[in-house]
Amino acid sequence: MMRKIFALILVLCLAVPAFSADYPAQNITGVVQWGAGGGTDSLMRPLSAIAEQSLGKSIIIQNMTGATGSIATQYVFDAPTDGYTLLMGAENPALYDVLEISELTYNNFDCVYLIGDEVVGVVVGKNSPYKSLKEIVDAALKAPWTIKISTTGTGGLPWEVGAFITDITGAMFNQIPYDSDASAKTAVINGECDFTVCKVQSGIEDWKAGDLKFLCMLSEKPVPVMPDVPLVTAEYPDFSKYLPWGPFYGVFVKKGTDSAIQAKLSDAFTKAGPQESYQKVLANFNINFLGYSGEEAAKYISSWRENTITALKNSGAFD
Amino acid sequence: MEALSHMAVFLREPWLIALVAAGTCAGVYVGAIPGLSGTMAVSLLVSFTFGWEQHSALAVMVGVYVGSVFGGSRSAILLNIPGAPAAVATALDGYALAKQGRAGEAMGLATSQSVIGTLLGVLALATCAPLVAGIARNFHSIDYLMLSLMGLMMVGSLSGRSVRFGLIAGCIGIFLGCVGVDGQTAVKRFTFNIVYLNSGVDYVVAMIGLFGASEALSQITDMKATPVKQKVDKILPSWTESAKYLWLTVKSSIIGVLVGALPGAGGDIAALLSYDQAKRSIKNPSAPFGKGAVEGIIAPESANNAAIGGAFIPMLTLGIPGDAVTAVLISALTIQGLRPGPNLISQTPDLFWLIVASLLFASFFLLVFGLTGIKAFTKIVEVPKGILMPTILILSVIGAYAIRNSVYDILWMFGFGIIGYFLKRFNYPIAPIVLGVILTRLCEENYRRGVMLQGGSVMGMLGSIFTSYISIALFVLLVVLFVTQTEGYKHWQAKRRGEA
Numbered sequence: 161m162m163r164k165i166f167a168l169i170l171v172l173c174l175a176v177p178a179f180s181a182d183y184p185a186q187n188i189t190g191v192v193q194w195g196a197g198g199g200t201d202s203l204m205r206p207l208s209a210i211a212e213q214s215l216g217k218s219i220i221i222q223n224m225t226g227a228t229g230s231i232a233t234q235y236v237f238d239a240p241t242d243g244y245t246l247l248m249g250a251e252n253p254a255l256y257d258v259l260e261i262s263e264l265t266y267n268n269f270d271c272v273y274l275i276g277d278e279v280v281g282v283v284v285g286k287n288s289p290y291k292s293l294k295e296i297v298d299a300a301l302k303a304p305w306t307i308k309i310s311t312t313g314t315g316g317l318p319w320e321v322g323a324f325i326t327d328i329t330g331a332m333f334n335q336i337p338y339d340s341d342a343s344a345k346t347a348v349i350n351g352e353c354d355f356t357v358c359k360v361q362s363g364i365e366d367w368k369a370g371d372l373k374f375l376c377m378l379s380e381k382p383v384p385v386m387p388d389v390p391l392v393t394a395e396y397p398d399f400s401k402y403l404p405w406g407p408f409y410g411v412f413v414k415k416g417t418d419s420a421i422q423a424k425l426s427d428a429f430t431k432a433g434p435q436e437s438y439q440k441v442l443a444n445f446n447i448n449f450l451g452y453s454g455e456e457a458a459k460y461i462s463s464w465r466e467n468t469i470t471a472l473k474n475s476g477a478f479d
Numbered sequence: 480m481e482a483l484s485h486m487a488v489f490l491r492e493p494w495l496i497a498l499v500a501a502g503t504c505a506g507v508y509v510g511a512i513p514g515l516s517g518t519m520a521v522s523l524l525v526s527f528t529f530g531w532e533q534h535s536a537l538a539v540m541v542g543v544y545v546g547s548v549f550g551g552s553r554s555a556i557l558l559n560i561p562g563a564p565a566a567v568a569t570a571l572d573g574y575a576l577a578k579q580g581r582a583g584e585a586m587g588l589a590t591s592q593s594v595i596g597t598l599l600g601v602l603a604l605a606t607c608a609p610l611v612a613g614i615a616r617n618f619h620s621i622d623y624l625m626l627s628l629m630g631l632m633m634v635g636s637l638s639g640r641s642v643r644f645g646l647i648a649g650c651i652g653i654f655l656g657c658v659g660v661d662g663q664t665a666v667k668r669f670t671f672n673i674v675y676l677n678s679g680v681d682y683v684v685a686m687i688g689l690f691g692a693s694e695a696l697s698q699i700t701d702m703k704a705t706p707v708k709q710k711v712d713k714i715l716p717s718w719t720e721s722a723k724y725l726w727l728t729v730k731s732s733i734i735g736v737l738v739g740a741l742p743g744a745g746g747d748i749a750a751l752l753s754y755d756q757a758k759r760s761i762k763n764p765s766a767p768f769g770k771g772a773v774e775g776i777i778a779p780e781s782a783n784n785a786a787i788g789g790a791f792i793p794m795l796t797l798g799i800p801g802d803a804v805t806a807v808l809i810s811a812l813t814i815q816g817l818r819p820g821p822n823l824i825s826q827t828p829d830l831f832w833l834i835v836a837s838l839l840f841a842s843f844f845l846l847v848f849g850l851t852g853i854k855a856f857t858k859i860v861e862v863p864k865g866i867l868m869p870t871i872l873i874l875s876v877i878g879a880y881a882i883r884n885s886v887y888d889i890l891w892m893f894g895f896g897i898i899g900y901f902l903k904r905f906n907y908p909i910a911p912i913v914l915g916v917i918l919t920r921l922c923e924e925n926y927r928r929g930v931m932l933q934g935g936s937v938m939g940m941l942g943s944i945f946t947s948y949i950s951i952a953l954f955v956l957l958v959v960l961f962v963t964q965t966e967g968y969k970h971w972q973a974k975r976r977g978e979a
Contacts, residue, residue, distance in 0.1 A: 195806070202810035205526040221526060224885070228660070231678045231885070261660070262677075308932065313662050336931050337663035339924065342799050343742060350617050352932060365798050365820020437530070444813050 183243055183421050184217040190411070191222050191236050192248045193229030199361065199445065203275055203409050204248040206441045210432035215424070219246070228252050228315055230262040237264055237414055243421035246272075247412040252315065254465045258472070259315045266465075269412040271457035272422055273429035276447040277408035279383050280321060281374040282392070283363055284355045285348045293325070293375050294395045296355055300331035310344040310353035313337040317407060318344060320468060321357040321378065324405075327475035328398045348372065359407065360385065360446040380404055385446060402471055408464065409447070410457065426453040482605070485832030488534065489840070495538040499837050502539040503844040506546020507852075511554045511562045513687045514878015517547030518803040525811045533815045533830070538837050540811065544804050545597055545841035548746060548784055549849060552589040552776075556582055557859050558871060560691040564683060564747035565783040567913055568754035570690060571637070572768065572775030579771055580707050582857050587714035588773055589780045590849030591721060592728060596781035597842040599732035600739070600788020604795075605835050611789065612796040614949060615740045620928040621943055623743050625953040627922035630748055630914065633755040635964055636768075637910040644907045651898070652915020655680045663924060676887070682916040684879050684888045688895025689909045691875040695868040696900040709857040715850065727757060727774060728781045735782035739789025743925075745802035746786035747917060750779035759963070788838065795831055797821055 190208055194200040201223060208219040224232035229252045239245035247269060256262040282293050290296045300307040311318040314337070322333055336353050338344040341362050347353040349371050358372075360383055366372040367386065376392045377383050380403050392399045411429055413422060432438060433451045442449050452460055489495050509520045520543045528536035551566030556573035569589065576585040603611060631649070638645025658669045659679025670676040721728075731753035738749035757768075757778035764772040790801030798820035800806035809819045817827060824831045859867070879892035899909050926940075933939030944950045962968050 195803075198806070198810070201522070202525075202814055205522075206529050206814055209526050209529045221522075223522065225678065235885075306934065314664055334931065334934065336928055337924075338928070339662055339743075339920075346616060346742065346799060347620075350619065352619050365818055365822060369821030371821060440816060441814055444816055444818070 183418075183424055184215055186244065187218045187220055188212075188215070188244050188246060189222055190219045190246045190248050191224050191232045193224065193232035193252070194250065195223055195225045199359070199407075200248065200250045200409055203441070203445065203447065204411070206438055207275065207411075207429065207432055208248075210435055210438055211428040214428045214431050221248075228256075228259075228261050228313075230256055230264070233262060233264050236412070237268060239414065241414045241416040241418070243413055243417050243425060245414075246425070247414075248410075249412060250409050251407045251464065254461060255315065255468060258469055261315065266412065266461050268415055270415055270417065270422060271410045271412050271461060272425040272453055273433065274408060274410040274450050274452040274457040274460060275433065276442060276450045277404070277406045278445070278447050279360050279377055279379045279406050280317060280357050281360065281363065281377045281383075281386075281389060282321075282325075282355060283345070283348060283358050283367075283372050283374050285351055286371055286373060287351065288348075288354065288373065290355065290375070292390075292395065293392065296375075297325065297329045297331045300333055301329070304332040305334050307331075307333050307355070308336050308353040309333045310347040310356040311335050311337050312339075312341055312344055317341070317359070318357040320472065323475040324378075324399070324402055324471045327471050328396050345372070364446065378403060378405055383446075402467055405464070405467060406448075408450075408460070410461075429453070482832050482835075485829045486836040488829065488833055489836055492534060495534055495837070496840055498535055498538040499542040499840040500844045500847075502542020502544075503546040503841050504542075504848050506543040506548075507550040507553070507845075507848050508546075509543065510547035510550020512550075512874060512878060513554060513560050513562050513691055514683065514875070514881045516563055516683070516803075516882075517544050518807060519881065520547060521804050521811075522807045525807060525814065528811070529814060533812075533817070534833060536811065536815065537808075537830070537833060540808060541834060541837035542841045542844070544808075545784070545787060545838065545845060546848070547804075548787055549590070549593040549780075549845055551783075552593070552780055553586065553856060556585045556589065556776075557856060558691075558867075559694045560871065560875075561686060564686055564913070564917065565745070565750045565786070566779070567686060567690075567747065567910060568750045568779035569776055571754070571910060572766075572770070572772050575766075575769065575771035576773075576776070577709070577860055578707055580710050581771070582709050582860055583714045583853050584710070584716075585773075585776055586853050586856060587850065588716050588776050590846060590853075591716055592777050592780040593784040593849065594842045594846045595721075595728055596732050596735060596784035597787060597838060597845065599729065599781070600736055600785035601835055601838045601842070602788070603736040603785070604788040604791050604838070608792045608796050611736065611740045611792045614737070615742065615793045615801070616797060616799075617947065617949060618741055618743070619943075619947065619950065620925045620932060621940060622947075622950055622953055623741075623921060624925040624929055625944075625950070625957050626738075626741075626744060626748075627918045627925065629953075629957055629960060630751060630918045631922065632960055632964065633751060633914060634911045636755045636758045637751075637914060638908050641906075645911045648902065648907050648909060649911035649915045652685075652912035652917075653919050654915075655685065655912070656682075656916045656919025657923075662920070663927060680891060680916055681882055681888060682913060683882050684891050685895050685916045686913050687875050687878050688892040689899040689912055691871055691878070692892060692896025693899025693903060693909070695871040695875070696896055697903055698864055699868050707860065709860055714853050724774070724777050727761070727777055730756065730760075731778040731782040732785035735785030736789035736792075738782075739786025740792045740801050742793060742799050742801060743921060745790065746783040748921075749786045749789075750783040751914065751917075753778040753782035759960075784842075791834060791838075794819065795823055795834065798823065 192201050212219045236247040348356045374389045509515045551563030552569045555561040555566040555570035559574035561567045561570045573585045634645045634649040660677045734753040735749045757774050764774045766772045790805045793799045793801045794805040879888045929940040
């Protein structure tokens, strides 16, 4: 905490114009758009701890939560383009405009480092009568709006994937929103809801314990830690047009930031990402390492956005 | 025996004891400053201890956690500014005691009760974790709704002399709790297209403003009053006194463990519920509640520390956080290469017992740090107001800013300070506002979810109460709490006593 206050005072007193040649001349603030202890936060802290070694200055992590991460996004957008305020985010801002959460999207930012993405699967509780996604869909087709999917609210991961399933199968579900992915998962385990969609990382331990069953994976190839779980394309080959799809994580600066500064940041993160200790963290969280920057990252994000919007439109999630 | 051998890690690695001690000490001070929270301190430690080995990292984090939960009571008692939401209830009687010159006694009591609460929480964690975890996991939306309704009924307990004033204050809180983007539908409410209003009102900001800034404002307008001279001869409560209140401590700790174990409710709600419980069940308190009743410190302080052990239960047995700090700890464990989830204890039993042992050491150090600083702390109350009040205002600004690093929160804080100032002048209670802000979302979201789960039928939701034992038990409790508050019941009681 003292570090944070100290940094604040430093920023206030020493707000001298920074030149890209001697960047970074002061500590950098990394604004994480999700809470301390969440998935995004857990990936950003260790990455920053390594990257700051090659930057020569500290990256001070601030969690700025609220409104699907749009508060943090706005905050970084309002900060000067001097490379001292980084947005550390997940996939959410890519869809802010279409979900009417905010006018800002990742189009207003440049990605200096795209860490990776992760695979999600359809899960049910251990006592569920459903043995496959097809059984769920058939039940929902027979009695629309009666099958309950627990979500994390409009715009969240299960909501998005639910829309994909609706688009491809025509089945309509009763969406029950919860306040976090942990509580959405618990609702399936205790039988309050019929199914949900969860990341491999957040469901794997319950799956090992037998409390959760993964019915299928939204992936092009089997997930190494759960090789026996079938792919969604086995039942619904049409799904392949939306794959690969999953949440992603990256570090961003506001558009207009000096390209030399961006290069320095990309360089530091690109060195940090492949380090053994960080790869271990990624493995623990079951993240597919991408390590993109610049053009490659921008391309990934724009095609992710196109795919998702197409699916959401087709499913009627919005017009 | 296996447990003991795992806990003996502290003998093999004695520096862990020093780390727990350092963590606890730092935690007490972090907790005492409004706005600086245990969650912040522990998440800072996640980056800081990345690269440490697991045992050391966990030991220091557990220490900070325990210290920070207790620390909130310090500023609540001395300045009427709860250092954390879990200490809101403590301020009601703690500050009243300080005004009578008994701050030392109140802090001593808060210390001993927090230690006992922590120990009882650890006992629950070590002996009945699977049972409590089962309850926590099977807590449905309707159950959270009933819990939050019980909480809202506390407006009566927190109102002081007039329930009508309390209800008005509670409604202000509920209204403010509605501001922001609705988490379920992403609809913006009362945000006037200002992006920074989208995340709503943080209840810690509300608390800092209503208690901290408003207290400073009211004291500044009354500068002539001389500070109360504090007695510091009697600090540690005697054994007989502790024994006298043991049943209250145990009851409050049970509430603390159970509410702490619920993923949707933490130490703040536990402390308020147990304060309410004490006020209802104790017929002849040492002084009226709100005017310096020691029972009003015992109940919330034992409950909020017992909630620590409670919060660890779902975290360690299910991989689901019981509160914000355990959410950070889950990520810390994952970063360290462990896999929090239902298999954590069977795969790494040493870790479970390491946490149990760390909690035990932390409660010991809580006793040490809680009691040694009291004389110095009481001096804070005796500081001239011309120095103390501006300091409080500055701390309130820093605290409000630090929560989300938002300048808007400073404005909110001052807004709440001014509301609080006027409410106090006109004798409105302010605790119900905080209660309203804390409980609105819990209540509203679970109500809507409960209805949606039944396909949009309110009757269906009411019917779903009778499908689980937990719901039925909560429903009976809710009805009893409601009926015993009505005039008719009080009349009948008085009449019955008159006849007897």
